[in-house]
Amino acid sequence: MxxxxxxxxxxxxxxxxxxxxxxxxxxxxxxxxxxxxxxxxxxxxxxxxxxxxxxxxxxxxxxxxxxxxxxxxxxxxxxxxxxxxxxxxxxxxxxxxxxxxxxxxxxxxxxxxxxxxxxxxxxxNKIRNRYCVSCKKIQKKTIATWICIDCSEEEQKQVLLCEDCLGEEHEDHYGEELLL
Ligand SMILES: [Zn+2]
Ligand SMILES: [Zn+2]
CATH class of the missing domain: 3.10.290.30 (MM3350-like)
Structure with missing residues (x-):
């Protein structure tokens, strides 16, 4: 055996x-x-x-x-x-x-x-909620599910976004879905 x-x-x-x-x-x-x-x-x-x-x-x-x-x-x-x-x-x-x-x-x-x-x-790992940086500017708390790679590289920090904001404000940018 x-x-x-x-x-x-x-x-x-x-x-x-x-x-x-x-x-x-x-x-x-x-x-x-x-x-x-x-x-x-x-x-x-x-x-x-x-x-x-x-x-x-x-x-x-x-x-x-x-x-x-x-x-x-x-x-x-x-x-x-x-x-x-x-x-x-x-x-x-x-x-x-x-x-x-x-x-x-x-x-x-x-x-x-x-x-x-x-x-x-x-x-x-436990999922730690992180919030969309664009929504945050208008005092809204929306869970981020995307990262804008172009903006992250330019700002030298992670630019995390909800799907709506990625689509509206970063449509020409390269985004990746966040791994949670
Ligand atoms: Zn948003
Ligand atoms: Zn962007």
Missing amino acids: INNKVYVFNAALKHRKGIWRRIEIKDDQTLGDLDSIMRQAFNHDDYHLGEFFSGRVWKSESLGEIESDGSGAGAKKKIDELKLVEGNTIEYVYDFGDDIQHVIKLERIVDTVAGAKYPRVTSK
Whole structure:
């Protein structure tokens, strides 16, 4: 009988550490499986390459690329082949153009739970409401769901907006939906 273990990872955006997901995956599952749950957990569109690294993205050994269809050099590598111990981190980059980097830390190794489907997301950061900066100017509190990338770059701070304000006042700008 094979006694599978479950790796409990904390995966966080490298440049927005408040955004994290706890991900559980079995030791005989693969980096392809981990890539697929990372894409879901962080709402990444599904068209780009992902790549895992043994340490820092681009600065350490590549564990192989993974295509959007789940194939690729790293896809079949099993989680237990990574020889991780609790506290170790690997990193993941999604979309070599946008270069969205994630730090994935092994929190602990536990037993499988009967009936559970792996990989799975078991928890995530609390959602901290942030408000639209345009609405704020007219004393309205509206939850921001977008970031204007053009204005954020120009003002050197995050310009967060509600959907209406993004559409009305920033229609020629590049906006991205906020990951919460
Ligand atoms: Zn607004
Ligand atoms: Zn703008």
